[in-house]
Every structure is written in C-alpha cells, then in structure tokens.
Amino acid sequence: MSTDGQRRPGGRTALLARTCTPWGFPVIYLGWAYLFWTPILVSGESVWSFPNAALFLVGGTSPLLAGVLLSWFNYGRWGLRDLGDRLIDIRRIDPRWWLILVLFWPAFNLCMAGVALVFGITSAPLEFVSPDRLFDPVAVVSILVFAFVFPLPEEIGLRGYWLDQLQERFSALTAGLINGTTWAIWHAPFVLLPGYYAQTTFQPELSWWLPMLVFVALFHVWVYNNTDRSILAVLVFHAFVNLTGEVMGFAPEMYPFVLSGYVFVTTVLVFGWSPESLCGWNRARPTVTRPGGTSR
DSSP states (O other), rough: TTTSSSOOOOOOHHHHHHTTTTTTTHHHHHHHHHHHHHHHHHHOOOTTTTTTHHHHHHHHTHHHHHHHHHHHHOOOOOOOOHHHHHHOOGGGGGGGHHHHHHHHHHHHHHHHHHHHHHHHSSEEEEEEHHHHHTTTTHHHEEEEEEETTHHHHIIIIIIIIHHHHHHSOOOOOHHHHHHHHHHHHHHHHHHTTTTTTTTSSOOOOOOHHHHHHHHHHHHHHHHOOOOSSOOOHHHHHHHHHHHHHHHHOOGGGGHHHHHHHHHHHHHHHHHHHOOOEEEEOSOOOOOOOOOOOOOO
C-alpha cells in the first residue's frame, strides 16, 4: 500500500515512471506516435489508405496512452477515476466559461477578419464552408470527427494528465510553453503526411502553424485553470477551434497575419492576469487534491 492510501503498480517499470515524472510523458507521447507514423512518411501513400490509416490511428493514441499509463503508475485507480471524472463533470465549468468555450474562436476569427479588412491585408479574409459540403454526409462526418473526436486523446493526456505534472514544478506560463512546444512537435508530421488534410479546408505550413500551436496551448492553460482542471472544458475549446476553422476558416494568405493575433491575446492573458496563473476570474491556480487528502 502506498503512502497516499492508494494501491499503485509496483515493479521497476512503475518505479521508473514515477522517477521520470514529468519527463516520461513526452518520451512516450512522441516516441509512440513517431514509431507508427514514420512508415507512413516513408511509404509516400495517402495516410487514409490501408494500412497507413491503421498506423496513423494507433500512433495517434499516444497522448491517451501516455496519460492513462502514467496516471496509473503514479496514482493507481484514483488517477484513472480522476481523469474520468474531469472528463464528464459538467459542474466544474462556470456558465460564463461556456460562453468563452463556444464563442471565443468564432469571435477571434471575426475580429481578425475585421482588422485584416481595415489594414488591407486581403479583401476576403474568411473562407466559409460550401453549402454543398453541409449536405454531404461524408463531409459532415469528417468535419465532426476532426473537430470533436480527434482532440479527445490529446486533451486527456496533454492537459488532463501532463499539464498538472508541469504546473507542480513550473509557473503556468512556463508549463504552457513546454506543453505547447511538445504538442507542436507531435503535430509537425501532419503537414508531411500525404492526404491528411484532403477533406478539410485547412492547409497549414510549419512556419506559422507550429508557433500557433504553442500559443493555443497557453489558451488551453487559461481555460483549464479557470474551470477547476476540467478536461471537458479544454476538449470543447479544442473542438470549437477545429469546427470554426472548417465553417469559417481564414484564407491562406491570412495565417501569417493571424499569428500576430495569437501573440496579442497571449500578451493580454499573461500581463492581464500574471504568468503565474494565466487565470481570468480565478486568480490562483486550482488545487489538486491527491489521494489521502494531500494537495499541491
């Protein structure tokens, strides 16, 4: 029986996992994904062809695998229950934050489009979804899966598990930068995987997309710390950035300019609410209660 009152796995593997906290997560997260995605890159065939699609999906489970596995090694059954509770507990999210989760990204896109028109960046800053796609069942399913299903393993592992580990050791700002940089490295192969974005309107380039992911991770920290560590909140927030991009995404020439909008919002969050918390209405970082009543 462990000192925190919960039975945790024993053995050398579990001990190593606990000893390597928090750096064991990126090793599993990146290593597992790249192990399965490298053959896809080498093949040169579409990511959605067989067996590439299977390899891609297996590799894509890496954030969930790392989060669940390390949560089990570190906290036993309590850790797994905690992940599940924070994924489904709607009570953690204040009604005001539901407005932010749903409206933040549409409002951001509209604001950036307006600024672009004022400064003459482009005369058509937004690309709205074609009505034909809305009546195409395959296209609709693709959009919904891309928006709501793909982020699920990412948010359970990256924010639900690893962000807590990082925030126990660093400020929220530093933790978010580490979290976001690792997240960006994980996403980098997507641009190179043949056909990955074939069914979407989004065509990213590494030069502006990877920095954007780091900034978006800081937004996730802000949401996570203001919603009592809610995995559901960051999942919805992540889903709506994907959905907004598909329904009212930016024109390709807008993205380098949009990066400045990410910088502006991040600056407001950091200097408006302090780098220690990145919090809005809640000033302090949330308290994580561990088994046995201990907390950070």
